[in-house]
Amino acid sequence: MSSRVGVAIVGASGYAARELFRILLNHPGVAITAATSRQDEAPRVDALHPSLARRIDLVCEPFDADRIAGKADFALLALPHTASMAAVPPLRERGVKVIDLSADYRLADAQVYADWYGHAHTDARGLDEAVYGLPELFRPRIPGASLIANPGCYSSTSILALAPLIAEDLIERSGIIVDAKSGVSGGGRAPKPSFHFPECNENFSAYGVGRHRHTPEIDQVLTAVAGGKGDPVETIFTPHLVPMDRGILATVYAQPKRTAVEHDLIELYRSFYASSPFVRVVSHLPATKDSSFTNFCDITVRVVRGKILVLACLDNLVKGAAGVAVQNLNLMLGHPEETALL
Incomplete structure (x- = not known):
């Protein structure tokens, strides 16, 4: 010990x-x-x-x-x-x-x-x-840091979904729509009327429309991914409360700058996250139970009527909070990133 x-x-x-x-x-x-x-x-x-x-x-x-x-x-x-x-x-x-x-x-x-x-x-x-603690994007800066800002759960889902497209300058940077749903545990353990069982059970609702606090975080990080070149990234982020314990699913809609080919986009994502052990680029449509109780973020891409759709899901309490914190801790300690997380 x-x-x-x-x-x-x-x-x-x-x-x-x-x-x-x-x-x-x-x-x-x-x-x-x-x-x-x-x-x-x-x-x-x-x-x-x-x-x-x-x-x-x-x-x-x-x-x-x-x-x-x-x-x-x-x-x-x-x-x-x-x-x-x-x-x-x-x-x-x-x-x-x-x-x-x-x-x-x-x-x-x-x-x-x-x-x-x-x-x-x-x-x-x-x-x-402070160093923003999303290892998939800022891994080199984390080991030497003394203060890590752990990402938000919605933010991690949205940023990981969009980062390859932003990094390669494949989409317009404004008008990006992030339609995200989260389980009730995302609101924390402190009692709140909207999380009371009779209120949230068998109910599905949006909240924080146009004013959710993860919006500037998503925009800031994705603008950094763009290298500070060109216009800043602006997303329209809308969260929803789903009557389940845990999990986040985000569907992201973006306008490509040129004709998008689905197969090529999936290969781009696989290449972009090739050294990221906790991002799984999948061919099927991901679901929250696939990543529940794990530190994985599952992502896939579709092209529909000329638009790019990215679907991403993760466990808001693990990859969206505690799991990525341990990822950061592992990097700071010099341990393999996956230690205790598989």
Whole structure:
């Protein structure tokens, strides 16, 4: 155990945190040495997550940067938006490397963050130094980083679906439609009226139309994929709530700049993601159960009436949150990217 790297899970009560525990308990190079909870009492981890009974013997404690730094080299933050930016600076000042699962460090521009999240950003240094943690696109930058901004779940699905087309300048950069559906766990564990069983069961609804916070994240990253050349990418992103526990399916519609050939596009995607172990470019139409409880993102491409359609799906709690966090951790530790994720 002494040869393992100590990892703290900050914000241990949520669904993403449960996935982090589940994955890291199988990691040969990591020991979970601390967990924090903002609850008044200090619950045991297996009381918060009964599925972990007899797998972990750890009591949550209130957040204390000194205490975490004494126990862990890495901290994985599963805190709500705006809460992470208060925890990140004291951890980094004490030499703890951070992977943040919230949105607090995903947007490079502090004003854009304030506009979309309604809260001024208080950690300019962290915002400037954070690396966007989508390994399929930014793998070389991750190993040397001390702060990783874990991608959003909808964002990962949408960005991975579009990146090859944007990188090769094959589609128009405006008018891209991302029609995405997510399971209820995407809204987190805290009770909300719209997630109450009688409200969401046997119901299907859109939300955040034209104002969902993942929109600027998707546009920012895809514009970076374009190399900063030409017009910025602008997507029309519409999320929907589906009455299932987990999973995301996105159908993306784009206007090609020249005649598109379906076979050639699929080969392009296979080549683009050839070194990405968790992107599966498939010939069939992917479904959420195909990737459920895995760290895979399944993608396929179709050409319909001259338009390019990309279909992508992943598990919002794994590849959309905890799984990609462990991918980033593996890269930072020098472990094979797939460690504990297969």
